[in-house]
Amino acid sequence: MLNTLPIDDLDMKIINLLSENARMSNVEIANEIGVSEGTIRRRINEMIEKGIIEGFILLLDCKEAEKCVKVFISLEVEDIYMQNFIEQVKSQDHIIAMYRTNSRFNVLCEAMFLSVIELQDFIDKYLTMDGIVDSDVRMIIGSYKKCLWTGI
Secondary structure, three states: HHOOOOOOHHHHHEEEEEHHHHHOOHHHHHHHOOOOHHHHHEEEEHHHHOOOOOOOOOOHHHHHHOEEEEEEEEEEEHHHHHHHEEEEEEEOEEEEEEOOOOOOOOOOOOOEOOHHHHHHHHHHHHOOOOOOOEEEEEEEOOOOOOOOOOOO
């Protein structure tokens, strides 16, 4: 995925180090890569200005906490209800990401909950809204490759 971005090898090295540890200092990155701290600072600022780096986030290890329930929710939403549905659901704290797709299920939500009961409450409230034709909720029970953002 990263090879589609307008970055070079040095930027890629910086991104890889920051994705392993976003708290790594510019000096530490510079020492690891073998360039000056100023070069690292300038490159990071350029990537931020270009929108390649949007921010630095805290990653939670939800597997260790054994409390998170991660799900993918596929939804078929009627076009005339789409805008209303998106506005109401996208602001919910449980929604990590929301995508428009090119299939019968035209919305895909990635969400996390503290319990199955919390998930059920969300389903009861939002998946029964007007315009929802069909839905498919898939609970993640394990991972072969973890998501960098959620740890699951």
